[in-house]
Amino acid sequence: xxxxxxxxxxxPALKEPISLRMTVEGEVITDVDMRLGYNHRGMEKLAEEKSxxxxxxxxxxxxxxxxxxxxxxxxxxxxxLMELAPPRRGLYIRYLVAELERVHSHLLWLGVAxxxxxxxxxFMYTWRDREIVMDLLEMISGNRVHYAINTLGGVxxxxxxxxxxxxxxxxxxLRKRSEYYFxxxxxxxxxxxxxxxxxxxxxxxxxxxxxVGPVARASGVARDVRKDDPCAVxxxxxxxxxxxxxxxxxxxxxxxxxELLESYKLIEQMVKGLPAGDIAVKAPRKAKPGExxxxxxxxxxxxxxxxxxNGTDKPERLKVRAPTLANYPATVEMLRKGFIADIPLIxxxxxxxxxxxxxxxxLVAAGSGExxxxxxxxxxxxxxxxxxxxxxxxxxxxxx
Amino acid sequence: xxxxxxxxxxxxxxxxKPATVDYPFKKLAVPADFRGTPYLSPEMCIVCRACxxxxxxxxxxISSVNEAEKRFKMIIHNDRCIHCAQCVDSCPTxxxxxxxxxxxxxADDDRHKLKxxxxxxxxxxxxKAAAPATPPPAAEPKA
Numbered sequence: 001x002x003x004x005x006x007x008x009x010x011x012p013a014l015k016e017p018i019s020l021r022m023t024v025e026g027e028v029i030t031d032v033d034m035r036l037g038y039n040h041r042g043m044e045k046l047a048e049e050k051s052x053x054x055x056x057x058x059x060x061x062x063x064x065x066x067x068x069x070x071x072x073x074x075x076x077x078x079x080x081l082m083e084l085a086p087p088r089r090g091l092y093i094r095y096l097v098a099e100l101e102r103v104h105s106h107l108l109w110l111g112v113a114x115x116x117x118x119x120x121x122x123f124m125y126t127w128r129d130r131e132i133v134m135d136l137l138e139m140i141s142g143n144r145v146h147y148a149i150n151t152l153g154g155v156x157x158x159x160x161x162x163x164x165x166x167x168x169x170x171x172x173x174l175r176k177r178s179e180y181y182f183x184x185x186x187x188x189x190x191x192x193x194x195x196x197x198x199x200x201x202x203x204x205x206x207x208x209x210x211x212v213g214p215v216a217r218a219s220g221v222a223r224d225v226r227k228d229d230p231c232a233v234x235x236x237x238x239x240x241x242x243x244x245x246x247x248x249x250x251x252x253x254x255x256x257x258x259e260l261l262e263s264y265k266l267i268e269q270m271v272k273g274l275p276a277g278d279i280a281v282k283a284p285r286k287a288k289p290g291e292x293x294x295x296x297x298x299x300x301x302x303x304x305x306x307x308x309x310n311g312t313d314k315p316e317r318l319k320v321r322a323p324t325l326a327n328y329p330a331t332v333e334m335l336r337k338g339f340i341a342d343i344p345l346i347x348x349x350x351x352x353x354x355x356x357x358x359x360x361x362x363l364v365a366a367g368s369g370e371x372x373x374x375x376x377x378x379x380x381x382x383x384x385x386x387x388x389x390x391x392x393x394x395x396x397x398x399x400x
Numbered sequence: 401x402x403x404x405x406x407x408x409x410x411x412x413x414x415x416x417k418p419a420t421v422d423y424p425f426k427k428l429a430v431p432a433d434f435r436g437t438p439y440l441s442p443e444m445c446i447v448c449r450a451c452x453x454x455x456x457x458x459x460x461x462i463s464s465v466n467e468a469e470k471r472f473k474m475i476i477h478n479d480r481c482i483h484c485a486q487c488v489d490s491c492p493t494x495x496x497x498x499x500x501x502x503x504x505x506x507a508d509d510d511r512h513k514l515k516x517x518x519x520x521x522x523x524x525x526x527x528k529a530a531a532p533a534t535p536p537p538a539a540e541p542k543a
Contacts, residue, residue: 054456057484121410128419142435148484156489157433180409187405 002030005340009038013344016354020335020343027339032332039355047318052078052287053152055315059305060146062320063356065108067146068101069298070305070320070356075150076231077294077307081287082152090154090279091232096167096270097140097149099263103174104133105299106256106263109351110181113253116345117194122184129177136170139163154280164271175264182257195249199334199346202247211330212323213301214259215350217243218251225297237269249349285313298323300351322356435485436502440474442520444497447472451487451498460487470522478506478514493525 002025009017017038023031043062047055055078060071072094079086086094107130114122134144140159141147149155159167185191201211206219216223224241226234242258244251287309294305301323308317327350334346365372374382421428430436438460452460459480465471483500491498508514 050456051454053454053486057456057482057486061482121406125409131419138434139431140433142431142433142485143483146482146484148435148486151489156485184406 001025007343009035014347014354016352018352018354020347022335022340022343024340027341029335029338029340029343032335034328034332036328036354036358038358040358041355044318044320047315049314051285051313052082052315053283053285055318056150056152057146057148059318059320060148060150062322063353064145065105065353066101066298066300066303066356068097068149069296069303070322071148071150072098073294073296073298073303073305074307074318075152076296077292077305078152078287079283080292080294081290081307081309082284083288084153084281084283086154086232086281087278088233088275089158089277090281092270092274093140093155093157093159093279094150095233096159096267096274097137097147097155099266099270100133100137100140100167101147102263102299103260103267104130104137105351106260107133109256109299109348110253112348112351113195113249113345114191116348117191119188119191119194122181122191125177126181129174132170132174136167139166151280152283154278156280158279159274164274167271168268171264171267175261178257178260178264182261185253185257192250195253195345196246198249198342199338199349200248201330201334203245205333206247206330209329209333210326211301212326213298213351214252214255215301215327215330217241218255219247220245223302225295225302229295231296233270237266239266249345252349286311287313287315300324300353301326320356322353324350324353325357327352328357430502430504434502434504435483435500436504437478437483437506438476438481438485438487438498438500439516440476440518440520441495441497441499442474442518443523444493444495444525445472445474445520445523446493446497446525447522448492450490450492454486454490456484456486457482465519471519472522473517473519475515475517478516479511493523497523 002023005022005024007020007022008014009019019035019038021033021035022029023033043058047058050058056071056075059074060067062070075094107126111123111126111130114120114126137147138144140163141149141157149157201215201219203220206216206221211219211221212223220243222241222243225231226239227241239262242255242262244254244258246254289309289311291306291308294307296303296305303323304321306317306319306321307315310316331347331350331352334349335343338346447462449462452462457480459477459482461475461477463473463475465473485500487498488496488500506514
């Protein structure tokens, strides 16, 4: 006897709207169906109406947590299209902010994982320490969330000696704290018992389902754009790709803590080896016709932007593949054979950013299950036609 | 494996001061490069409209008041502003006509009250000569 349990679109366990439909037998999940599209914002269409420069700020607002990763991915692509070579100092500052962002994102996720596992003091402490890195980001860029440090051909703000010293000091504190969390994670039996063996994703299925980021790395697939296709500065820095082979939520915690430690290493190298020179070159207003695919390792995994230029000052097409979208098929696999009580934990373990992954709306006919994509103008026409044909509700009253 | 490894850390925090501040009474200082609200120094503005063109949120509006007298009006819609400071970067004058202040308590009960406008005469800047020495005449911000 199997039942279907709907979770979402609005649900206390989810921070953003998504609909998960679980088919369960007793307590065990046998099948999962995901419905997206509750948070679609039309970002890609908007990007076609803004200039290359304005689009940096549009792409930055795709995600609130990994805002810098989308802006960097976009800027990398546009620089390739415009054949710009940003100065080395500019690149170092850009990827320094990128690593600081990874630190803040992973600390945030560790807190969420602790919270979902019922370990709320862990959540409080990681989020307290996250303030250190948020303050560093605010000091460098002038804002806590949308750093707006990228511009076409470099970065917008330089860092001075005093800021360098503060970054190194902050990173030293954070490293001490992260090592302590690593110790806690390994030694707190109740926490380990809660997350070990939950949300199993084998190495084979991680590869077959194209999982990205910490989800893939926790299943033993050492896949990292920073290492596989080193963009700009990563080729000359010393770091390792963190992996784990337990293939469960425990592995995803371990991978993220290890990545934190690697990021501290990268930040220290970049701050100490910061080359002298300019931070940006002047960018043209128009790009030659052409297309480019830009890849970037966001905290959640590989981020891909496809950009097509038609010779004007606006892009013809901007396609964004956020890492969360790539991890959805793997999530379905992870949830299968799991328990209902593990759903929030497993789902949180991919670090979902739902509104990043919302790119299109599909209409599904309730009766036949037929799917169709409709233009906005057609939808409007249908709505108007329906309104005209419907009888007027004469007894409808305003309730207040 | 041992029980309650987190306990010493938790107990230590019983004797610490709170990490937060008493917000409305005490305020944290913002960093030097904080991006607050954009404002115009009308004596420097040459009406090149670079800020209007580059603003991603279309929050800046420049219109002509009197063509003969070269009087212009700039409206900054702070309800639309996303505080990216691109207008400051795009501003070609030195010193910049567009600047950011460090205000962050911008809330109001009506979005239209957040508008700020300036009516001013277009500045004519000699190359490199017109430093901030000349204090401006008609330059009063009207809320």
